[in-house]
Amino acid sequence: MTKTLNGIKAYRSMRGHNNFYYPNTNDVVFLRPGSSYEKLPWVGSDMHAINVCSKDIINESGDKNIVIWVEADKLKTI
Numbered sequence: 001m002t003k004t005l006n007g008i009k010a011y012r013s014m015r016g017h018n019n020f021y022y023p024n025t026n027d028v029v030f031l032r033p034g035s036s037y038e039k040l041p042w043v044g045s046d047m048h049a050i051n052v053c054s055k056d057i058i059n060e061s062g063d064k065n066i067v068i069w070v071e072a073d074k075l076k077t078i
Contacts, residue, residue, distance in 0.1 A: 001037065001040055002038070003034055003037075004032075007032060008037070009031075010068040012024050012069075014027070029055055031068070035054075039075075044070060049068075050069075051065050051066070
């Protein structure tokens, strides 16, 4: 797991062609600073898919893992 240094703007996933997950650029979320994430080997755009805990997303609660998409240049790590 890697930690974010800053808060990051991200996009929720949506199901698309052949039931693959893609970034939904109409559904923006923000990751809290210091959040842990795991980079996934998924491709789909110029964004990276990361696995995070829902409690690390601002205005979310719970302890489930979700996949969100982040622009490649926005992933800053400690």
